[in-house]
Amino acid sequence: MRTFYLAIKYLALLLWSSFIVFPFLWALSTSFKDANAITSGATYIPWLQFKPSSQGWASLFSDGSTGINIVDPYINSAIVTISASVISIALGTLAAYGLSRFEFRAGFVKNSDITFFFISQRIMPPIVLAIPFFLMLKTLGLLDTVYGLILVYVALLLPIAVWVMIDFFGNIPRELDELAMIDGCRPIGAFFRVILPNSVPGLVVAGMFCLIFGWNDFFFAFTLTFTKVQLLPVAIVSLNSSVTPWWSLSAFALISVAPLVLIAFLVENFLSKGSLAGAIR
Amino acid sequence: MYRDKYFFLLPGLVVLIAIIIFPLLFTIRVSFSSWDVFQPGLDYIGGRNFARVFEDTRFWESLLRLSVLSVSSVLLQYVIGFALALAVWREIRFRRFFRVLFLVPMMTTPVVMSVIWRTIFHESLGPANDILQAIGLGTVPWLSTGTAAFISVLIVEVWQWTPFMFLLLLAGLVSLPREPYLAAAIDGAGPIRTFLQVTFPLMAPITIGAIIIRLIEASKIMETVYVMTSGGPGTATETSSYYIYIRGLRDFQIGYSAALSLTYLVIMIVSLTIIAKVLARMLLPREG
Numbered sequence: 001m002r003t004f005y006l007a008i009k010y011l012a013l014l015l016w017s018s019f020i021v022f023p024f025l026w027a028l029s030t031s032f033k034d035a036n037a038i039t040s041g042a043t044y045i046p047w048l049q050f051k052p053s054s055q056g057w058a059s060l061f062s063d064g065s066t067g068i069n070i071v072d073p074y075i076n077s078a079i080v081t082i083s084a085s086v087i088s089i090a091l092g093t094l095a096a097y098g099l100s101r102f103e104f105r106a107g108f109v110k111n112s113d114i115t116f117f118f119i120s121q122r123i124m125p126p127i128v129l130a131i132p133f134f135l136m137l138k139t140l141g142l143l144d145t146v147y148g149l150i151l152v153y154v155a156l157l158l159p160i161a162v163w164v165m166i167d168f169f170g171n172i173p174r175e176l177d178e179l180a181m182i183d184g185c186r187p188i189g190a191f192f193r194v195i196l197p198n199s200v201p202g203l204v205v206a207g208m209f210c211l212i213f214g215w216n217d218f219f220f221a222f223t224l225t226f227t228k229v230q231l232l233p234v235a236i237v238s239l240n241s242s243v244t245p246w247w248s249l250s251a252f253a254l255i256s257v258a259p260l261v262l263i264a265f266l267v268e269n270f271l272s273k274g275s276l277a278g279a280i281r
Numbered sequence: 282m283y284r285d286k287y288f289f290l291l292p293g294l295v296v297l298i299a300i301i302i303f304p305l306l307f308t309i310r311v312s313f314s315s316w317d318v319f320q321p322g323l324d325y326i327g328g329r330n331f332a333r334v335f336e337d338t339r340f341w342e343s344l345l346r347l348s349v350l351s352v353s354s355v356l357l358q359y360v361i362g363f364a365l366a367l368a369v370w371r372e373i374r375f376r377r378f379f380r381v382l383f384l385v386p387m388m389t390t391p392v393v394m395s396v397i398w399r400t401i402f403h404e405s406l407g408p409a410n411d412i413l414q415a416i417g418l419g420t421v422p423w424l425s426t427g428t429a430a431f432i433s434v435l436i437v438e439v440w441q442w443t444p445f446m447f448l449l450l451l452a453g454l455v456s457l458p459r460e461p462y463l464a465a466a467i468d469g470a471g472p473i474r475t476f477l478q479v480t481f482p483l484m485a486p487i488t489i490g491a492i493i494i495r496l497i498e499a500s501k502i503m504e505t506v507y508v509m510t511s512g513g514p515g516t517a518t519e520t521s522s523y524y525i526y527i528r529g530l531r532d533f534q535i536g537y538s539a540a541l542s543l544t545y546l547v548i549m550i551v552s553l554t555i556i557a558k559v560l561a562r563m564l565l566p567r568e569g
Contacts, residue, residue, distance in 0.1 A: 009368055009373075012364070012368070013365075013368055013369075013379055016361070016365060016383070017379065017382055017383075019440065020382060020383065020385060020386055020440070021382070022401075022408075023394060023397050023398060023401060023440070026397065026400075026401060026408055027397045030400065038406060039406065041405070041406060041411065042406060042407060042408040042410075042411035044408070091292050091293035091296055092293055094288070094289045094290070094292060094293060095289060095290050095292070095293030095294060097289050098286055098287075098288075098289025098290035099289075099290060101286075101289075102286035102289070102290075104286070104290060114290070114294065117297075118293075118294075118297065121297065121301060122497055122498075123497050123546075123549065123550060123553065124301070124546070125500065125501045125522055125542070125545065125546065125549065126501060126503075126522070127501075127503065127522045127525045127526055127529070127542055127545075128305075128308060128542040128543070128545070128546050129301070129304050129305075129308075130526070130529070130530065131308070131311075131529050131530065131535055131538065131539065131542075132303070132304030132305070132307045132308050132311075133304055134530075135307070136303070136304060136307075151300065152300070154296065154300065155296075155297060155300035155301055158293060158296070158297055159297075162293065186285055187285040187286065187289075188285050188288055191289070212387070212388060215390065216389070216390040216391060218390070218391070218392040218504050219503070219504060223530060232390070232393075233390050233392045233393055236392070236393050236396055237392050237396065237507075237508060239396075240396045240399070240508065246400055249396060249397075249400070250397065250400075253393045253394070253396055253397055256390060256393055257388070257389040257390055257393055257394070260388040260389065260390075261385055261388050261389065263388050264381050264382075264384040264385045264388050265381055267384055267448065268377060268380045268381045268384060271380065271448070271451060271452060271455065272377065272380075
């Protein structure tokens with residue numbers, strides 16, 4: 001009976017694993033095909049079922065003569081995602097610390113209301129903000145620039161940073177702050193000298209989530225930039241709408257999702273040590 | 282001395298208010314104007330846009346479609362995610378391998394993977410039909426009939442976001458206390474009874490949180506739809522966000538789309554609040 005249970009369990013895990021892996025393997029195989037291999041129907045194994053060709057990968061690095069430019073979108077995506085994440089985490093950590101340690105009051109507004117205001121921004125559907133953002137950036141002259149996108153992404157990522165860090169600070173004992181303040185630190189000094197160095201796990205978790213949601217956003221990049229600045233997801237989708245060779249598309253897609261897949265290892269590491277439990281709720 | 286506290290809170294608060302509140306107020310103002318591509322500008326036409334929303338069946342249909350899509354995809358994600366989390370929670374072989382693998386899809390860009398999925402669902406050249414034929418099930422017109430297109434979007438959503446559910450639930454499982462399990466073992470409870478009487482009740486708060494977080498994200502679905510089906514065939518996969526996008530940024534009916542998005546936002550907030558309350562009443566033990 002026990003072995004039967006186990007067999008079922010492993011079978012299920014294996015089935016789900018193949019479902020997860022399948023799109024990646026399919027894209028990998030497709031990226032080595034040429035027109036002949038694509039139009040003759042679905043094939044999977046190179047050499048056996050089709051003759052591999054490297055033109056898909058070559059087209060990505062051929063100085064734009066084939067009309068595909070991967071380098072600029074890559075750099076833009078990295079600049080926007082990293083800057084917005086850093087700003088959001090800096091502002092979010094400060095705000096989260098303030099909310100977890102001090103009492104704020106303005107009329108009927110209390111700490112919990114301010115916290116809720118921060119976090120509830122995730123409910124806002126992007127489409128609601130798209131048009132005003134468009135007009136706002138136009139007025140500021142920031143349409144189609146990385147600065148405009150960074151501004152918008154901060155609004156997108158700040159709630160995530162606050163959400164993760166409030167929970168994290170909630171689990172750091174207050175005695176730690178008090179000790180520092182007895183030693184003569186003012187709250188700001190206590191925060192930078194004692195609390196911040198002890199917050200690295202929380203900062204890493206917040207950073208991971210900011211990177212995931214920043215790197216993977218498509219909608220704002222799509223509505224707020226046109227020709228001068230292009231982010232990765234927009235570059236790929238614009239390839240998709242023209243008549244695109246599947247091989248270039250697949251190679252492009254694989255390269256663009258590769259860096260974040262590494263984050264999965266980091267997340268698992270935190271999960272196994274149990275330090276995600278406090279950060280996610 | 283405690284002036285310091287404003288140093289912490291204000292920068293973040295001011296930035297967020299500046300970036301979010303002004304656009305929101307602006308949207309409210311615009312929704313009372315007839316701003317469109319022919320007459321850009323802020324005139325005042327009263328509630329006419331909202332009256333039009335009320336009669337716009339295409340909007341209400343898209344909302345119904347969105348609710349079916351998000352509720353069914355989140356339920357599937359919850360059941361599968363919970364099962365997977367339970368499976369790799371305790372010691373098993375290759376545990377870390379499975380855990381990493383199960384997290385991978387949520388790290389990938391939804392639109393980029395949708396581009397790949399579109400080739401998978403290609404009706405004559407894609408592997409989905411190829412595999413179905415190989416098992417002898419015949420082919421499915423994946424993206425050209427309404428129901429099938431809806432199911433393909435559902436499949437992609439489940440693939441993409443089950444990992445997030447898995448992550449939240451596994452993080453919860455890892456942090457559960459050990460004593461109740463000892464007690465259950467002493468009582469001689471089997472695995473199923475242990476799950477029903479110990480694990481599930483202990484996980485109830487996390488369950489509610491995870492479902493609500495996923496419903497919030499799912500209620501915004503439009504990118505997958507945009508890439509895979511463009512809302513089609515006809516309007517078979519058109520979600521509310523996507524419909525508002527068409528009205529606003531494609532037809533440039535700015536005033537009308539502002540009214541649509543406010544209606545959508547209010548409906549979203551109200552229904553998510555109700556769902557959260559109902560879930561809490563169903564799953565949490567009554568207090569007092």
